[in-house]
Amino acid sequence: MHTVVVLAVPDAIVFDLATPIEVFGRARLPGGQPAYRVLVAGSEPEVAAGPVRLGVDDGLETVDRADTIVVPGRTNPELETPAEFVSALRKAFANGTRVASICVGTFTLAEAGLLDGLRATTHWRAASLLRRKYPTVEVDPDVLYIDNGQVLTSAGATAGIDLCLYLIRRDYGAAVAADAARLAVAPLHRSGGQAQFRMPSLSDGTATSLEHVFAWLEENAHRELTLADIAAAAHVSVRTLSRRFQQEAGCTPLEWLIGVRVRHAQELLESTDHPVERIAAQVGFPSSSNFRARFRAYTTVSPSAYRATFRSTSR
Incomplete structure (x- = not known):
C-alpha cells in the first residue's frame, strides 16, 4: 500500500494539514480497499496549528517509510523551518521519496534546497516573497499546482485538494481519482489557475508612491x-x-x-x-x-x- 506521510510542522495551517489526511485517507481502490496509508509525523507529540494544538502519533523517523511526503504551509512562511524537518526532507528526497507541498509549504521545500532550478508555485500573495527569498526557484504564481516528477508544489487552500486528486490520478488512474473527487465534493480538474483569483495589487504590502x-x-x-x-x-x-x-x-x-x-x-x-x-x-x-x-x-x-x-x- 502507498504510504503518505504528512509533516506536522510547527505553526502549520490547519486546512493544509487536514487536506491530504482527508483526501488520501478516504481514497478507495475498485475493490473497496484503502488506496493509501496516511500517517502524520512530527518532532514533538503535540504541534501548534494556529488556534489549536494537535496530537502527533509518529516521529520524523516515519518519513523513512513514506512513498510520498506532504508538507503543509505555515502561518508565517518567513520563519525558519526547524532543522530536523529540513534534514528529514533532504534525506527522504535523496532516497527517491516523492515530496509535495501545499500553499506556502513551498517555502519549506525551497529552504531544503529541493526546488533549486525548478519551476514552483505557492499562494499568489506569497509569490513575490518566495521569488525574493529563493532566487534560484522559478516562481509561477498563476497555476494551481506544478509537477516536477519527484517534487510537486501547489497554490493556496483548495489548490491542495487539486494536487492530492492529481496525485491519486497519477498513482491509480482516473477512475479512482474521480471517486475520490466525488467524496471530496470537488471537481477532478478545475479550469484555469490562480490567475482568476488574483487582484492587481502590491500583495506583499510594499509601500508605494502610486x-x-x-x-x-x-x-x-x-x-x-x-x-x-x-x-x-x-x-x-x-x-x-x-x-x-x-x-x-x-x-x-x-x-x-x-x-x-x-x-x-x-x-x-x-x-x-x-x-x-x-x-x-x-x-x-x-x-x-x-x-x-x-x-x-x-x-x-x-x-x-x-x-x-x-x-x-x-x-
Whole structure:
C-alpha cells in the first residue's frame, strides 16, 4: 500500500494539514480497499496549528517509510523551518521519496534546497516573497499546482485538494481519482489557475508612491484612457509615470489599468446577469472581443467559464 506521510510542522495551517489526511485517507481502490496509508509525523507529540494544538502519533523517523511526503504551509512562511524537518526532507528526497507541498509549504521545500532550478508555485500573495527569498526557484504564481516528477508544489487552500486528486490520478488512474473527487465534493480538474483569483495589487504590502494613482484608476478605469491621461492625473510626465510603475508595481500603467478593468468585470460577472458585451463596455474595454482576449490573458479562463465557477458562490 502507498504510504503518505504528512509533516506536522510547527505553526502549520490547519486546512493544509487536514487536506491530504482527508483526501488520501478516504481514497478507495475498485475493490473497496484503502488506496493509501496516511500517517502524520512530527518532532514533538503535540504541534501548534494556529488556534489549536494537535496530537502527533509518529516521529520524523516515519518519513523513512513514506512513498510520498506532504508538507503543509505555515502561518508565517518567513520563519525558519526547524532543522530536523529540513534534514528529514533532504534525506527522504535523496532516497527517491516523492515530496509535495501545499500553499506556502513551498517555502519549506525551497529552504531544503529541493526546488533549486525548478519551476514552483505557492499562494499568489506569497509569490513575490518566495521569488525574493529563493532566487534560484522559478516562481509561477498563476497555476494551481506544478509537477516536477519527484517534487510537486501547489497554490493556496483548495489548490491542495487539486494536487492530492492529481496525485491519486497519477498513482491509480482516473477512475479512482474521480471517486475520490466525488467524496471530496470537488471537481477532478478545475479550469484555469490562480490567475482568476488574483487582484492587481502590491500583495506583499510594499509601500508605494502610486497609491493616489491606483485610487484614481479605480474610479476612472471605465473611461477611454491613454497613458497621457494617467500621467496628467498623477501630475508627472509619461516617462516618470512609466518608470515608477515598473519600479513599484512591476508592470506598465496600461497593464495595471487592464488589470483593474478585468477585476471590475469579475465583480459584474459574479453579481449580475449582464451579457458579456454590456460588461465589456461598462468596465472600459473597446469591444467584447478585446475584453474576452484580455480577460483570458489575465485569468486563463473565458468570462463565461469564470461566471460559471464564481456566480453561485457569490450569491
